[in-house]
Amino acid sequence: xxxxxxxxxxxxxxxxxxxxxxxxxxxxxxxxxxxxxxxxxxxxxxxxxxxxxxxxxxxxxxxxxxxxxxxxxxxxxxxxxxxxxxxxxxxxxxxxxxxxxxxxxxxxxxxxxxxxxxxxxxxxxxxxxxxxxxxxxxxxxxxxxxxxxxxxxxxxxxxxxxxxxxxxxxxxxxxxxxxxxxxxxxxxxxxxxxxxxxxxxxxxxxxxxxxxxxxxxxxxxxxxxxxxxxxxxxxxxxxxxxxxxxxxxxxxxxxxxxxxxxxxxxxxxxxxxxxxxxxxxxxxxxxxxxxxxxxxxxxxxxxxxxxxxxxxxxxxxxxxxxxxxxxxxxxxxxxxxxxxxxxxxxxxxxxxxxxxxxxxxxxxxxxxxxxxxxxxxxxxxxxxxxxxxxxxxxxxxxxxxxxxxxxxxxxxxxxxxxxxx
Amino acid sequence: xxxxxxxxxxxxxxxxxxxxxxxxxxxxxxxxxxxxxxxxxxxxxxxxxxxxxxxxxxxxxxxxxxxxxxxxxxxxxxxxxxxxxxxxxxxxxxxxxxxxxxxxxxxxxxxxxxxxxxxxxxxxxxxxxxxxxxxxxxxxxxxxxxxxxxxxxxxxxxxxxxxxxxxxxxxxxxxxxxxxxxxxxxxxxxxxxxxxxxxxxxxxxxxxxxxxxxxxxxxxxxxxxxxxxxxxxxxxxxxxxxxxxxxxxxxxxxxxxxxxxxxxxxxxxxxxxxxxxxxxxxxxxxxxxxxxxxxxxxxxxxxxxxxxxxxxxxxxxxxxxxxxxxxxxxxxxxxxxxxxxxxxxxxxxxxxxxxxxxxxxxxxxxxxxxxxxxxxxxxxxxxxxxxxxxxxxxxxxxxxxxxxxxxxxxxxxxxxxxxxx
Ligand code: HEM
Ligand code: HEM
Numbered sequence: 001x002x003x004x005x006x007x008x009x010x011x012x013x014x015x016x017x018x019x020x021x022x023x024x025x026x027x028x029x030x031x032x033x034x035x036x037x038x039x040x041x042x043x044x045x046x047x048x049x050x051x052x053x054x055x056x057x058x059x060x061x062x063x064x065x066x067x068x069x070x071x072x073x074x075x076x077x078x079x080x081x082x083x084x085x086x087x088x089x090x091x092x093x094x095x096x097x098x099x100x101x102x103x104x105x106x107x108x109x110x111x112x113x114x115x116x117x118x119x120x121x122x123x124x125x126x127x128x129x130x131x132x133x134x135x136x137x138x139x140x141x142x143x144x145x146x147x148x149x150x151x152x153x154x155x156x157x158x159x160x161x162x163x164x165x166x167x168x169x170x171x172x173x174x175x176x177x178x179x180x181x182x183x184x185x186x187x188x189x190x191x192x193x194x195x196x197x198x199x200x201x202x203x204x205x206x207x208x209x210x211x212x213x214x215x216x217x218x219x220x221x222x223x224x225x226x227x228x229x230x231x232x233x234x235x236x237x238x239x240x241x242x243x244x245x246x247x248x249x250x251x252x253x254x255x256x257x258x259x260x261x262x263x264x265x266x267x268x269x270x271x272x273x274x275x276x277x278x279x280x281x282x283x284x285x286x287x288x289x290x291x292x293x294x295x296x297x298x299x300x301x302x303x304x305x306x307x308x309x310x311x312x313x314x315x316x317x318x319x320x321x322x323x324x325x326x327x328x329x330x331x332x333x334x335x336x337x338x339x340x341x342x343x344x345x346x347x348x349x350x351x352x353x354x355x356x357x358x359x360x361x362x363x364x365x366x367x368x369x370x371x372x373x374x375x376x377x378x379x380x381x382x383x384x385x386x387x388x389x390x391x392x393x394x395x396x397x398x399x400x401x402x403x404x405x406x407x408x409x410x411x412x413x414x415x416x417x418x419x420x421x
Numbered sequence: 422x423x424x425x426x427x428x429x430x431x432x433x434x435x436x437x438x439x440x441x442x443x444x445x446x447x448x449x450x451x452x453x454x455x456x457x458x459x460x461x462x463x464x465x466x467x468x469x470x471x472x473x474x475x476x477x478x479x480x481x482x483x484x485x486x487x488x489x490x491x492x493x494x495x496x497x498x499x500x501x502x503x504x505x506x507x508x509x510x511x512x513x514x515x516x517x518x519x520x521x522x523x524x525x526x527x528x529x530x531x532x533x534x535x536x537x538x539x540x541x542x543x544x545x546x547x548x549x550x551x552x553x554x555x556x557x558x559x560x561x562x563x564x565x566x567x568x569x570x571x572x573x574x575x576x577x578x579x580x581x582x583x584x585x586x587x588x589x590x591x592x593x594x595x596x597x598x599x600x601x602x603x604x605x606x607x608x609x610x611x612x613x614x615x616x617x618x619x620x621x622x623x624x625x626x627x628x629x630x631x632x633x634x635x636x637x638x639x640x641x642x643x644x645x646x647x648x649x650x651x652x653x654x655x656x657x658x659x660x661x662x663x664x665x666x667x668x669x670x671x672x673x674x675x676x677x678x679x680x681x682x683x684x685x686x687x688x689x690x691x692x693x694x695x696x697x698x699x700x701x702x703x704x705x706x707x708x709x710x711x712x713x714x715x716x717x718x719x720x721x722x723x724x725x726x727x728x729x730x731x732x733x734x735x736x737x738x739x740x741x742x743x744x745x746x747x748x749x750x751x752x753x754x755x756x757x758x759x760x761x762x763x764x765x766x767x768x769x770x771x772x773x774x775x776x777x778x779x780x781x782x783x784x785x786x787x788x789x790x791x792x793x794x795x796x797x798x799x800x801x802x803x804x805x806x807x808x809x810x811x812x813x814x815x816x817x818x819x820x821x822x823x824x825x826x827x828x829x830x831x832x833x834x835x836x837x838x839x840x841x842x
Contacts, residue, residue: 058640081608081638123702124653124717128642186641187502188649191772191783195698210774217502217638219479220607221549228609232545277616281544296545351612352773353631362612 060185060218061130067111069407070264071252072414074137075346075369076242079227080183082190083213083348085270085365086197087141087176087400088205096149098204100419103138105200106180107413110136113193126192132185134193138414139179139268139402147177153259153418155403157267157372164385166396173209173272173398181268181367183348185218209398211272213348213365226299226307230349230362231280231393233292234299237307238330240342251344252406253371261417264406266369269343269377272350272398275363280393291389293328301330313337329390332383343368343376363394373401481606481639482551488532490828491685492673493835495558496767496790497663500648501604503611504634504769506691506786507618508562508597508821509626517570519625521840524559526621527601528834531557534614547613553606555614559835560600560689560823568598574680574839576824578688578793585806587817594630594693594819602689602788604769606639630819632693634769634786647720647728651770651783652701652814654713655720658728659751661763672765673827674792682838685827687790690764690798693771693819696784701814712810714749722751734758750811753804764789764797784815794822 065073090099112119116131145154180197184190198207215227226236240247255263280288285296293311294301303312303323313331315323324331335342346369351362370376384391405415486494511520533540537552566575601618605611619628636648647657661668676684701709710716710723720728724736724744734752736744745752756763767790772783791797805812826836 060638060640061642082635122653124706125649125651127649127653127718128644129637130641132638132641186638187635187770188637188651189641191651191770195702195781199702207775207779212772212774214503214608216550216609217481217553217607219481220551220553220610221482223549228546228548230546230609230612232543232548281616281620285545297548349608349612351633353633354628358628360616 061132063133063185064116064131065114065133065135067107067114067136067407068410072137072265072404072407073114074135074181074183075251075266075344075404077133077135077183079215079236079346079348080133080135080190081185081215081217082183082187083215083365084180084182084190084194085211085213085348085367086180086182086194087208087210088178088180088201089208090144090147090177090205091203094147094204096419099144099148100416102201102204103415103419104413106136106138106197107408109196109200110138110193110414113189113196119196123192123195125195126186126189129186129189132189134182134184134189136193136197137181137268137404139181139404140415140418141176141179141400141402143175144177148419150418153261153421155259155262157253157262157374158401158403161269161373161378161399161401162382164381164396166385166391166394167399168395168397169399170397173211175400176208176402178205179268179270179400179402179404211350211365211398212352213350215348229347229364230275230277230351231288232296233288233294234296234307235347236345237294237299238311238334240344250342250371250376251369257371259418261415261421262403262405266371266404267373267376268402268404269366269368269370269373270398270400270402271364271366271368271396273364273366274361274395274397276393276395277360277362290325291329291393293324293330302328325389327387327389329384329388332388333380338379338383341375341379343370343380345369369404482553484554484606485537485552486535486554486556488528488535488557488828489831493558493686493825493828494535495556495602495604496672496687496765496825498554498556498604500636500657500767500769501554501556501611502606502636502638503604503608504636504786505601505603505611505615506632506634506769506788507601507603507615508629508631509599509601509622510629511565511568511598511626512624515568515625517840520565520569521837523622523625524836524840525834527557527559527618528829530617530621531559531614531835534610534617540617544613544616546616547607547610550607550610553610555605555610556603557614557618558602558689558825560602560825561836561839562597562600562821562823564596565598569840571839574682574842576680576683578674578683578795579822579824582690582794582799582820582822583803585802585817587806587812587815588820589816589818590820591818594632596821597629597823599626600689600691600821600823600825632771632786632819633773634771636769650768650785651696651698651772652709653717654709654715655717655728656768657766658715658720659732659755661765671763671792671797672790678792680839682836682842683824683826687792687825688794688797689823689825690787690789690791690794691819691821691823692785692787692789692817694785694787695782695816695818697814697816698781698783711746712750712814714745714751723749746810748808748810750805750809753809754801759800759804762796762800764791764801766790790825 065077109119114131114134142158145151182190182193226234229235240250251266253262253265289295299307301311303315317323346367348365350365353361355361368377408414486498530540535552535555563579566572603611603614647655650656661671672687674683674686706717715722722732724733738744767788769786771786774782776782789798829835
């Protein structure tokens with residue numbers, strides 16, 4: 001890794017909104033200018049349209065996230081409004097060389113699209129649009145290594161996740177040799193990337209499963225920090241923060257940990273968690289808040305304060321009862337209840353209509369990032385599995401674990417140290 | 422109908438972007454202020470959050486579309502980024518009175534949500550968010566009338582659509598007694614509305630089918646007028662324009678036409694049209710442009726000019742060949758080729774992952790609005806069915822036709838003239 005990259009959460013800052021495209025193009029060096037220039041390259045069309053009817057290209061469209069860097073994008077990048085999760089299996093006979101060529105193709109396409117450029121023979125679906133904070137993130141599943149002839153590089157951390165009591169997993173929508181997380185603030189930009197990356201897979205890898213998710217649109221709310229999920233809760237409050245002292249070593253694999261090609265990478269646990277929304281919505285708001293341990297309205301912990309006030313797990317009310325109940329989700333999941341186990345949750349909501357039984361097929365595409373799943377997702381989910389009030393309203397329907405290598409420098413591709421190491 | 426409503430396309434104008442929530446709240450009377458005040462009423466939370474960390478609530482969130490008016494919203498309203506189509510069947514035994522009570526509940530909920538207010542016992546999913554251009558549009562299917570005891574009010578225009586050669590319709594996802602179109606520029610605002618309206622249905626109506634769609638996010642592109650579809654084409658260019666002399670009588674039912682309760686309403690044809698994207702993407706861009714008759718890049722007709730230049734169907738090139746091919750989609754579909762038949766196309770794209778055969782389950786939720794389907798969708802689709810080059814890349818998988826009554830005045834509900842007439 002030779003390039004330094006500031007955390008994406010700062011590099012992805014959009015230019016101040018309401019500034020016209022023309023003005024931005026004339027203000028090189030501003031935070032968003034790089035993004036915008038890249039955005040403008042999406043095709044001659046954008047400029048042509050602008051000439052016909054000059055219109056503001058807003059920060060939503062103009063913002064670009066850099067592809068190259070120490071980390072892959074899409075881990076600490078601010079949540080985007082649209083997400084696609086794709087898993088692939090290597091085609092029979094695809095060897096290390098074929099896999100390396102695929103990762104090279106994928107990296108090139110990701111780089112171009114994230115800069116707002118169109119690859120050759122483009123479908124045109126994203127023409128006119130800026131990069132819209134597109135990120136593309138690549139990962140390897142446990143089954144990849146043997147098939148691709150790099151079995152000696154299989155990380156211990158990719159050991160299969162243990163079974164959980166409440167699992168009701170669909171194997172067809174679980175696991176996979178390769179994983180791509182696509183996210184953007186425009187649905188057509190995200191779909192465009194999905195089609196381009198699928199085409200790149202060609203004969204080397206075949207789609208295994210795919211899931212679509214969403215988050216709030218930028219600008220829909222005055223609350224910029226955290227999103228809501230489909231249970232109506234503010235979600236993400238007590239995530240580790242990039243400013244925390246131990247953020248790096250909790251979320252990203254330290255240098256000294258084997259295998260070497262994963263240094264600076266992260267492990268992604270992906271769980272499709274259906275919400276039993278009909279039962280949930282029948283609870284009173286007060287009951288709902290007890291189940292989680294935070295107020296629904298503003299996310300403040302039931303131990304008092306505002307959303308950002310630290311949770312006081314030992315606080316008791318005037319009757320001597322715990323302010324945050326014994327089985328409340330935030331208590332059972334907290335690092336303090338799990339020997340410090342922590343992960344960065346960066347989910348998307350999903351909603352695929354209704355099921356045959358009439359219930360909504362909706363919930364959370366839960367994605368947890370950590371340096372080591374055994375010190376992140378696994379112990380916490382074990383604990384939740386046994387005694388979390390929220391679990392009664394959840395069904396884990398699919399599961400996967402991926403090794404997400406570090407980012408790459410210009411001229412390199414993601415996974416190169418594994419595939420050519 | 423006692424209220425006058427300017428076309429939604431003008432009432433839904435957002436306030437200039439980049440203006441902070443605070444400033445807008447202090448500028449009552451501005452175009453967006455009503456929307457914003459309503460948005461602020463979504464809960465005390467938004468204001469609380471603003472106090473903690475004042476942040477701009479952008480025009481995306483702040484924009485409100487009025488519920489009351491001559492027309493229902495969601496027909497001439499600018500396309501939103503997220504859409505849900507829901508069909509319901511009346512529960513056995515639900516009579517006219519029950520249906521009237523349902524439409525009254527639905528209208529009240531739609532009105533509140535479109536103003537950014539939360540109904541009682543709210544799920545909280547849209548808390549903090551402004552109305553985000555939410556629209557809710559209600560329609561009646563042919564099968565509604567007999568069941569609800571208003572068979573004498575069945576419009577002739579609701580006669581079943583004829584079979585088309587290329588139909589491959591799934592009856593379970595077609596038709597329905599009642600229809601709701603929900604659309605908003607925020608996914609959680611749209612989902613919130615869906616849950617609230619489904620709850621209102623209670624024991625009176627049961628979900629029949631549901632489809633989710635999307636369009637480009639506002640601000641993703643500098644091209645403000647038209648969206649792109651998943652074939653990469655600019656879509657919507659030659660739609661009838663509200664400024665056209667004959668717009669009203671083509672799209673909305675004139676006073677003198679029976680039944681009286683539909684005066685000012687419109688008929689919505691809904692078709693789920695899957696795109697054979699793998700075959701389509703194999704065509705060269707030049708072939709793709711010939712199939713449609715317009716350039717992909719900028720939407721200009723192959724007869725010359727820019728996107729807004731009128732199509733010249735009789736133009737021949739230097740070799741004497743038609744500039745716009747004989748079977749080009751825009752030729753076959755044009756009013757000039759169909760005795761003036763015209764409709765307002767206001768679609769959403771959809772993408773539900775991939776099918777068992779590996780092909781993308783993606784395409785267009787085609788929605789066409791017209792005063793009379795026999796002078797709009799039906800003759801045009803008949804013609805397309807026989808000789809449209811584009812049809813080879815399309816599969817019509819579901820179909821429905823709904824009578825969408827006019828809007829209602831304050832104190833009234835949508836469909837009141839039918840159900841209490
Ligand atoms: C659909 C499933 C889930 C929902 C709706 C949900 C919801 C929430 C909510 C509302 C909070 C409080 C706000 C916050 O700090 O973000 C929270 C906190 C948390 N959740 Fe979940 N959660 C789900 C699944 C999980 C799973 C599967 C895990 C890990 C195995 C997990 C781990 C955590 C952790 C570590 C916290 C922070 C606790 C703290 O330190 O205060 N959650 N979750
Ligand atoms: C997935 C299906 C379809 C796609 C991708 C599609 C695409 C397009 C495109 C790209 C245009 C040119 C730009 C414009 O004027 O909007 C167009 C025009 C048009 N389409 Fe379609 N279309 C589809 C289905 C239909 C259907 C089912 C109908 C009606 C039965 C229809 C009726 C029309 C009409 C009336 C025009 C305008 C023609 C003119 O006056 O120039 N389309 N369509």
